[in-house]
Amino acid sequence: IPVLALGIGSPTWAVEAAHERGSLIVSLVGAPAHAESAIRAGADLLVAQGTDAGGHTGPIGTFSLVPQVVDVAAGRPVLAAGGVATGRHLAAALALGAEGVWMGTAFLASVDARPSGSVLDKLLAAGPGDTVVSRSDSGKTLRMLRSAWSDEWEAPEAPTPLSMPYQDILIGDLLGQILRHEVAPLVHEAAGQGVAHLTAQEPVAEIMGRLVREADQVLADLGTTRSASPASIRPAT
Amino acid sequence: IPVLALGIGSPTWAVEAAHERGSLIVSLVGAPAHAESAIRAGADLLVAQGTDAGGHTGPIGTFSLVPQVVDVAAGRPVLAAGGVATGRHLAAALALGAEGVWMGTAFLASVDARPSGSVLDKLLAAGPGDTVVSRSDSGKTLRMLRSAWSDEWEAPEAPTPLSMPYQDILIGDLLGQILRHEVAPLVHEAAGQGVAHLTAQEPVAEIMGRLVREADQVLADLGTTRSASPASIRPAT
Known part of the structure; x- marks a missing residue:
């Protein structure tokens, strides 16, 4: 199936030409x-991508965003994106009204993605607080692994990043050389808050298999939740 | 049941005295x-509160945070907080591994909360992008309705807010007078990203009834999701 995915705006001329x-x-x-403007332009499927996501991202959390986009979509299919790392997230996305999920960060450290050594090290070491939203790569807000690069651009005396596309024109060659020569302190990668779940390099097939098995188990457990009695809680004195 | 809820840190002396x-x-x-330090201090129940939440909040989205806290909690009950506004959110919280939810914003505009006229107007008018995280009230990052207050403190020429508790000492009396005299442009309220769902003033009993009914329906639908075949999608040409 031919698909055109549009990440920053959905211009009507592009949608019509692709259709x-x-x-x-x-x-x-x-x-x-x-979502409303994408629908007006003719989008067939929406990806509701929350602030948890890697790459270009806005301020609204995935948990808050998905049902609001589903309501606007009026029956069009919606995928949830931003933080999807486990089968629990897939099951939760369905509960929020999505038809499925859209993942990126979950595959960054995979065998199939073949990340460079320094990027792989940083992805596997990253914890839940190790991403930041910065305009320092593209000029637009973009969630990335925190590094000396993002820290320096956030420093009080640092210049304000240029707007898109000028920031990339300014620093694109430099970023390319940083990656090529693996200048470790400055190496970074667009990554979402699900990066904390990356702890080993695996094939995508294994990642997907675990995701589906866990989601299936969560959905089965939820089916029995409704009749379960609440657990009692007592102080730990 | 006597309960002590701790919002900014869980000091061991306070936990022990309450126990x-x-x-x-x-x-x-x-x-x-x-979560790890709260457990070390002796917490009985954790509330995993994501960036979507109103009031003091961190950068990690609710969707990303809840499973990570559940993993750390090692069997202790976890409630999900930050953006919980509908039964879909309650069902999703259970899918993420929480035992339930913790809500605040959902009740702000209720009959029972008795908000002042200008606060109620702002809560009901607020859309998904109308909250900001600002240090201008307490000195710590706090999600609130966007207003002339937050805008002015974010202006390039504005001073940096003081640290807690000095910011509140500096501006507490002023904030009190702003609310007392309903100085509309400056009136604001701590509120989460679920504020977009507030469209009418209702009794809490109605809000809770709808939440539980919708969650029950979502869980019932999810129980049948596993056997459903995927819908076909075709271009809208």
Whole structure:
């Protein structure tokens, strides 16, 4: 199935040209207002991407965003994105009204993604607080692994990043050389808050298998939740 | 049941003194590391409160945070907080591994909360992008309705807010007068990203009834999800 996924806005001319060629249009949106304009442009499927996500991202949390986009979508399929790392997240996304999930960070450290040595080390070492939102790569807010790069651009005396596309024109060659020569303190990667779940390099097939098995188990357990009695809690004195 | 809920840190002396008096300790945490220290201090129940939440809040999204806190909690009960506004959120919280939810914003506009006229107007009018995280009230990061107050403190020429408790000492009387005299442009309220769901003033009993009915329906639907076949999607040409 030909698919065109649009990450920063869904211009009507692009949607129409792709539709004429028989392509599905997937629009990534970070706010209900973005969803409305994507639908007006003709999007077939929406990805509700919360602030938890890696890469370009807005301020609304995935948990808050998904039902709001589902309400705007009025029956069009919605995928949840931003923080999807386990089967619990997949099951929760379905509970929030999504038809499925859209993942990126979960695959960054995979065998199939073949990350460079320094990027892999940083991905596997990253904890839940090790991502930041910074304009220092593209000029737009982008969640990435925290590094000396993001720290220096956040310093009080640092210049304000340029707007898109000028920031990338300014620093793109430098970023390329940082990655090529693996300048470890400055190496970084767009990554979401699910990066904390990456603890070993695995094939994508294993990641997907575990995700589906866990989601299936969670959904089965939830089916019995409704009849279960609440557990009693007592002080730990 | 006597309960002591601790919102910014769980000091061991406070936990022990409350336990001696037969009280349960509820610790609100915004990161897995906070959960670990709350458990060391003796917390009985954890509230995993994501960045979506109103009031003091950290950077990790609710969707990303809850499973990470559940993993740290090692069997202790965890409630999900931050953005819980509908039964879909309650069902999703259970899918993420929480035992239940902790809500605040959902009740702010209720008949029972009796908000002042200008606060009620702002709560009902607020959309998904109308909250900001600011240090301007307490000195710590706190999600609130965006207003002229937060805008002015974010302006490039504005002073940096003082640290807790000095910011509140500096501006507490002023904030009190702003609320007392309902100075509309400056009136604000701690509120989470679920504020977008507030569209009418209702009794808490109605809010709770709808929440439970919707969650029950979502859980019932999820029970049948596993056997359903995926819907087909075709381009909208």
